[in-house]
Amino acid sequence: VEESKTHVALLVSPGMGHLIPFLELANRLVLHHNLQATLFVVGTGSSTAESTLLQKPTAANIVPLPHSSSTLHPNASYIDIIKALMTASFPHLRFSIAAAKPRPAALIVDLFGTEALSIARELGMLGFEFITSNAWFLSLSLFYPSMDRPTIDGHVYNHEPLKIPGCTPLRFEDTIEVFQLNQQDAYEGFGGFARELGRADGILTNTWQDLEPTTLKALTEVGTLSKGKVNQVPIYPIGPLTRQSEPNLESDVLKWLDRQPDESVIYVSFGSGGTLCAEQITELAWGLELSQQRFVWVIRPPSGTDSVGAFFTAGTGSADDSPPHYLPEGFIERTKEVGLVVPMWAPQAEILSHRSVMGFVTHCGWNSSLEGIVNGVAMVTWPLYAEQKMNATVLTEEVGVAVRIRTEGVVGREEIERKVRKIMEGEEGREIRERVKGLKISGETGVSKGGSSYDSMALMASECHIFRRQRDERTDF
Numbered sequence: 001v002e003e004s005k006t007h008v009a010l011l012v013s014p015g016m017g018h019l020i021p022f023l024e025l026a027n028r029l030v031l032h033h034n035l036q037a038t039l040f041v042v043g044t045g046s047s048t049a050e051s052t053l054l055q056k057p058t059a060a061n062i063v064p065l066p067h068s069s070s071t072l073h074p075n076a077s078y079i080d081i082i083k084a085l086m087t088a089s090f091p092h093l094r095f096s097i098a099a100a101k102p103r104p105a106a107l108i109v110d111l112f113g114t115e116a117l118s119i120a121r122e123l124g125m126l127g128f129e130f131i132t133s134n135a136w137f138l139s140l141s142l143f144y145p146s147m148d149r150p151t152i153d154g155h156v157y158n159h160e161p162l163k164i165p166g167c168t169p170l171r172f173e174d175t176i177e178v179f180q181l182n183q184q185d186a187y188e189g190f191g192g193f194a195r196e197l198g199r200a201d202g203i204l205t206n207t208w209q210d211l212e213p214t215t216l217k218a219l220t221e222v223g224t225l226s227k228g229k230v231n232q233v234p235i236y237p238i239g240p241l242t243r244q245s246e247p248n249l250e251s252d253v254l255k256w257l258d259r260q261p262d263e264s265v266i267y268v269s270f271g272s273g274g275t276l277c278a279e280q281i282t283e284l285a286w287g288l289e290l291s292q293q294r295f296v297w298v299i300r301p302p303s304g305t306d307s308v309g310a311f312f313t314a315g316t317g318s319a320d321d322s323p324p325h326y327l328p329e330g331f332i333e334r335t336k337e338v339g340l341v342v343p344m345w346a347p348q349a350e351i352l353s354h355r356s357v358m359g360f361v362t363h364c365g366w367n368s369s370l371e372g373i374v375n376g377v378a379m380v381t382w383p384l385y386a387e388q389k390m391n392a393t394v395l396t397e398e399v400g401v402a403v404r405i406r407t408e409g410v411v412g413r414e415e416i417e418r419k420v421r422k423i424m425e426g427e428e429g430r431e432i433r434e435r436v437k438g439l440k441i442s443g444e445t446g447v448s449k450g451g452s453s454y455d456s457m458a459l460m461a462s463e464c465h466i467f468r469r470q471r472d473e474r475t476d477f
């Protein structure tokens with residue numbers, strides 16, 4: 001009889017920024033590496049973008065886990081809500097994996113699923129983590145448990161740069177959201193995740209050798225770091241994994257782009273969840289208008305102080321969302337020849353790959369950052385939450401494919417106009433576009449057969465095959 005394929009299970013937490021790369025990973029494991037994959041999805045339960053994506057045909061098997069209604073305070077942070085949804089899903093996951101045939105050889109989880117690595121150990125499987133971000137964020141996480149308390153307090157309370165062995169130090173102004181909140185339990189939560197991460201059988205990360213050579217060297221060259229600060233966990237850089245655009249997708253925004261000249265449009269979007277306050281929306285509208293560039297702007301109702309106000313409802317719109325209420329008077333009329341405002345959600349992969357799009361104002365979610373790169377689009381960085389300031393620093397300072405907007409407080413219209421013009425018109429913009437086009441090619445090479453990321457995924461897959469074979473030999477003598 002023909003041997004069944006090695007089966008791997010994946011667990012993904014709520015949010016399009018996790019679901020998109022996990023789907024891509026699951027599909028590639030099946031299509032390129034001869035595995036069978038089941039993706040367990042802990043959804044938001046409320047996002048239209050998520051349900052639309054999950055209805056598309058895939059090579060992997062998709063299993064939504066039962067959704068628990070949250071018992072948290074209505075004002076709980078998005079992080080606490082995700083954590084609660086994940087914890088509630090673990091018993092279902094354990095049950096489903098124990099019943100799965102063939103028995104999965106490995107479980108792959110994301111940052112919010114890290115605790116489920118213990119389920120992998122309990123059920124005799126390999127446990128991998130897929131960090132859907134870059135290697136610099138991964139090094140911060142992996143080296144964090146070896147940092148002493150005064151060092152961490154110096155960063156969090158005295159705003160000193162945090163040294164990460166072998167990597168660029170982390171300035172406080174670029175630090176992750178949990179350190180900025182200045183709340184002990186938030187960063188102790190990060191510590192718990194970081195310690196568990198160090199016990200994984202391997203870590204996959206959505207980056208590639210040519211994008212972050214120094215950081216990856218620090219993570220992978222065991223023995224080069226002093227004072228025992230050596231990472232023992234195998235690292236698999238497998239990126240850029242991004243969603244492929246659908247060639248025949250019908251949409252008004254794509255039709256609008258079809259009518260624009262080549263390389264003339266700047267696309268403005270704050271990811272699946274990002275929201276701005278009313279004053280900031282006004283400044284951005286003026287900034288775009290003053291820049292006199294063609295633009296597509298994905299816009300959401302103002303959100304008070306919450307910069308991640310649409311996270312759980314990504315892609316869900318209603319008639320009341322029609323933009324004119326909260327845009328400056330006359331904006332739509334004055335810009336109708338050059339601009340298009342799209343409420344709530346847009347087909348980003350298709351927009352960024354359109355021939356007319358040349359620039360991208362992005363909140364620097366890592367998926368958006370990679371989508372900018374793989375489409376050769378120069379970026380203006382406008383980080384909002386999570387690790388997005390680190391991502392902005394990678395894009396602007398490490399690889400030079402973006403200019404940065406300074407985001408202390410409300411960003412004024414002149415700053416927005418200046419940075420948009422810089423990318424779309426200036427000499428610096430031209431140089432940046434050359435660099436991003438080079439990086440696009442290096443990313444394509446990385447994930448193609450024989451490329452560093454392709455080989456790295458193959459190596460991880462072969463660990464699963466070997467483990468499965470050894471386990472089968474032990475159990476059916």
Ligand code: UDP
Nearest residue numbers: 016017271272273345346348365366367368
């Ligand atoms: N996205 C999209 N349309 C939108 C907003 C977002 O297709 O209007 C997709 C985007 O292409 C990306 C993902 O949603 O793949 C968002 O992930 P990212 O890591 O950029 O940011 P997050 O939403 O997690 O903050």
